[in-house]
Every structure is written in structure tokens, then in C-alpha cells.
Amino acid sequence: MAKVVITLTDVGRGLDVQCRVEPEEKDSERVQFVAAAVGYGLAGHVNQKIIDAIKNKGKTNVH
Secondary structure: OOOEEEEEEEEOOEEEEEEEEEEEOOOOOHHHHHHHHHHHHHHHHHHHHHHHHHHHOOOOOOO
């Protein structure tokens, strides 16, 4: 089972956002390929959610 891991870290002037895939040895090439595609797609989506959250600092729902 491949995992897509998203990490958020405070850095000097903002946030560092990383989206990476952690495949397991027993994963097929197809599972690894799909997990990588999902990871790349999530990176842009997560980035936009973070921008929205920062803009709407006082609001609790950014969906």
C-alpha cells in the first residue's frame, strides 16, 4: 500500500509544503504509478488550500 504524505513546516518567511509518495516493496508498478500521479495532483490542491487558509486567517472553514 503506497502512501501519499503531506508535510507542512514553518520556514523563515512562510511555509514549506511537501507532498511525497512512500511506496512499499510489495507494491506493483501500477500502484506506484497511480500513487505518484495522485501525489502530484494533491500538491497543487494542497497549495491552493494553504493560500486560501492564510488569506482567510480568521475563518475556520477553508473548503
